[in-house]
Amino acid sequence: MGLDEVGRGPLAGPVVAAAVLLIHNSKFLIPKLRDSKKLTPKKREEFYKLIIKNPQIKWGIGKVSEKVIDKINILEATKLAMIRAIKNLERKPDFLIIDGNFKLNLPIPQKSIVKADEKVFSVALASIIAKVKRDHLMRNLAKKYSKYGFEKHKGYGTLQHRTLLKKHGPCSIHRKSFRPVRSLTLD
DSSP states (O other): OEEEEEOSSOSBSOEEEEEEEEOTTOOOOOTTOOOGGGSOHHHHHHHHHHHHHOTTEEEEEEEEOHHHHHHHOHHHHHHHHHHHHHHTOSSOOSOEEEESSOOOSSSSOEEEETTGGGTOHHHHHHHHHHHHHHHHHHHHHHHHSGGGOHHHHTTOOOHHHHHHHHHHOOOTTBOTTSHHHHHHHOO
């Protein structure tokens, strides 16, 4: 089973993880599938629709809010999001492949691989699901927090986002423990 997350680096919004379990002898193939960050948004959406409709693929999502990120730190929040994603699978895995260089505190055998999203098919699928789910979430949050442009930058620290953050100050979904946000809230 593959695990990946999206949203460790942004200044706002949750971290989102996806767990993908391929059913034994699955023949599901997507030509030219690779890491979600290397796909166009349109191509990610196309792959996402194929993945979630395929009965040979079981998947789960886990989210951790910016408030929890501020309390426990982004690495621990990432691990928690992955554990939640596993718990949201309808079938439990017997082995985990994690994109990264850390382990999860679970009684399931696991292997961590840096850039697993480029090397392991189930992790590549998880990367697409997590990215699309988080992008959808940030577009929805952009409606409530319209002056920050979340629909464009998804909370990442782009020049546009940092400029709007300085102009308007942080909103409730900004990560107060992240330096660019924290520096604006210090007296």
